[in-house]
Amino acid sequence: MLLRNFVVALLLASFASACGNTPVPSISGPSDPPPSTPPPAAPVMAPPPSGVSPEVWRVAFLSGVALYRPESPAIVSFDVSGLEAVDQATFVNMAKVAEDSVEGRTKFEVGTQSGANFIVSMVSSLVCFGQAALGCTVFRTDSSGRVLGGKIEFDSTRMTVIPFTLVLHEIYRTLGISELSPAYGILSAHIWPNPRPSDEERLMLLGRYQFPLLAQYSVQ
Secondary structure, eight states: OHHHHHHHHHHHHHHHHHHHHSOOOOOOOOOOOOOOOOOOOOOOEEOOOTTOOHHHHGGGSBTTTBOOBOOSSOEEEEEOTTSOHHHHHHHHHHHHHHHHHTTTSSEEEESOOOSEEEEEEEESSOEETTEEOSEEEEEEEOTTSBEEEEEEEEESSSOSSOOHHHHHHHHHHTTTOOSOBSSSSTTBSSOOOSSSOOHHHHHHHHHGGGSOTTOEEOOO
């Protein structure tokens, strides 16, 4: 009997020892896969609106590639305190022409510092991106496609009064337009006698508002 009790006790001790020292594996399903990174959104493509050729439509895009403009707020303002009174009056008149031509989608203000503010001045022997020029607009942008402001300069060496058409040409540049139009108009490299955009240019300017910032130029 003593031997039997000893064997039973030894077996119980061995069982207890095994349960105490052997790790019990946890029961679980397969691990969750790591969260996937969504693919980048495809750029919005912007084909030309009716009545605008692909060549003129390309002018609507910064460097002919992506759409930029003043937004949030959609206001361009001009500090013309450095100009003569006659040129200040020209800016007031041409700012109204520009605002009317885009049907008020961007506001143009003279003498304030709202929205995208541009400092306007006359400089001697103006050079614009390496070339002699009568006028030059340089603007800053951000990664979201907004025009933030900048400067407009006119050449004081070759003119004493700034022509209406040249003022309007540079005002339109503040919308994020950097290219010259291949068609005859206010945004072309040729002298345009009318202080207003051509019919095709007006359709191009309005068409820009149909697409979000950073939309990509498309021929169709």
